Amino acid sequence: MDFSRHRRTALFGLPVLALLITVTSCSSADDDASAAVPSPDAKVVKLCQNLDKALPKKIDGLDRDDPEPRSALTAGWGSPAIILRCGVERPAAMSNQNALSGEVNGVGWLMEKQDDGSYVFTSSLRRAYVEVSVPSQWVQQDGSGSLVDLAAPIKKAIPEGIAD
The missing domain is CATH 1.20.5 (Single alpha-helices involved in coiled-coils or other helix-helix interfaces)
Known part of the structure; x- marks a missing residue:
């Protein structure tokens, strides 16, 4: 042989x-989602940590699966992921009087439709800015479906007011 x-x-x-x-x-x-981790001041970090503890395991029927790198300032659900980032900078569009805004269950939002059909929502009139990016796959009508499940935790963890 x-x-x-x-x-x-x-x-x-x-x-x-x-x-x-x-x-x-x-x-x-x-397949893992990634998200840039914001770098706010210590007061906002504490608010965001409280929000992280209050966030639901599911939003709009999608399971929580946090993006990389892991942080108490970011969270994710589903694939493609709906991404929440807490402690982001104030968006320039908030200064635009013609910007699309609305309220979902007591939380105000700046609504920015992206070129690819996705939405970026940023909370308004809260002590920390919370940004929620919703991929076009999960957008229903105006893209606010996932915001319903996030309203109660945001109201609990992020007091009303103007972020610094």
Whole structure:
């Protein structure tokens, strides 16, 4: 029997197997959502930590699956992920009198429709700005469906007022 022939086949198979394992590992990691973590002052960080503790496990029927890097200032639900970021900067659009705004269950929101059909909502008249990005897949009519489930935790954790 010629063992050298089998050895070459086996050695050729190992690099291919290693490549397949690497590609598979990378593709599953690509499914994880990511979000830039805001860097607010200590007062706002405390409010955001309180919000993180009050956030629901589900919004609009989607399970919570926080984005990377993990932080008490970010949260996510579903895939593609609805992303919440607490402690973001005040959006420039809040100065525009013609900006689309509204209220959902006692929480005011600036509503910004993106070119891809997604929405970015930013809370208004609260001591910390909370941004919620809703991918176009989850947008229903005006995109505010997920905000209903977030209203109670935001009202509980982020007092009314003007963010610094």
